[in-house]
Amino acid sequence: MPAAKFEIKRKCQVCGQEFIAKTIESWYCSKRCSNIAYKRRKDEEKRNQRLDEIVKSIPKHQDYIKVSEAYAMFGISKDTLYRLIHKGTISHINLGTNQIRVSKEELLKLYPLRKKALTKPKPVAKLYSLEPKDCYTIGEISKKFHLEDSTVYLHIRKYSIPTRQIGNFVYVPKKEIDNLYKGMKQ
Numbered sequence: 001m002p003a004a005k006f007e008i009k010r011k012c013q014v015c016g017q018e019f020i021a022k023t024i025e026s027w028y029c030s031k032r033c034s035n036i037a038y039k040r041r042k043d044e045e046k047r048n049q050r051l052d053e054i055v056k057s058i059p060k061h062q063d064y065i066k067v068s069e070a071y072a073m074f075g076i077s078k079d080t081l082y083r084l085i086h087k088g089t090i091s092h093i094n095l096g097t098n099q100i101r102v103s104k105e106e107l108l109k110l111y112p113l114r115k116k117a118l119t120k121p122k123p124v125a126k127l128y129s130l131e132p133k134d135c136y137t138i139g140e141i142s143k144k145f146h147l148e149d150s151t152v153y154l155h156i157r158k159y160s161i162p163t164r165q166i167g168n169f170v171y172v173p174k175k176e177i178d179n180l181y182k183g184m185k186q
């Protein structure tokens with residue numbers, strides 16, 4: 001198979017368009033979509049940070065909390081909360097119009113806490129091993145997938161696949177290679 005015809009087709013995670021991935025890390029069809037995704041991640045981060053601030057401000061020993069505080073703590077919507085109150089599932093007190101307080105202790109028994117905001121976006125976990133037992137050599141790859149060694153090198157560079165040289169051999173993670181050539185005729 002000529003190198004030029006080898007492509008990874010993906011669906012853009014923002015606009016849904018199919019596109020040819022330039023590297024195995026490309027998830028968006030264009031700079032524009034990648035910017036939109038970045039902005040969405042940032043907004044989500046900021047939103048979570050704001051909610052974390054609210055959670056921090058809730059006095060530890062106070063049981064009855066505001067609806068907005070319950071949202072910040074558990075991520076449960078106003079509607080859900082009012083439904084729980086209406087059904088009598090959780091205790092509440094009413095301090096006046098729009099001054100409902102709900103029992104934090106009771107909510108803690110019913111709901112897991114909302115996940116904390118990530119101050120730094122987590123890097124995508126690289127789950128490859130460069131141990132020789134988990135790798136192919138270039139020779140093994142070209143044999144298995146019927147490619148020229150030079151083509152294999154080209155793909156490895158093009159898709160930024162990690163390699164490790166030991167003696168005269170270059171080792172490449174099996175997982176990455178199998179993924180890359182998945183669906184390719186052998």
Ligand SMILES: [Zn+2]
Pocket residue numbers: 012013014015016017028029030033
């Ligand atoms: Zn797109």
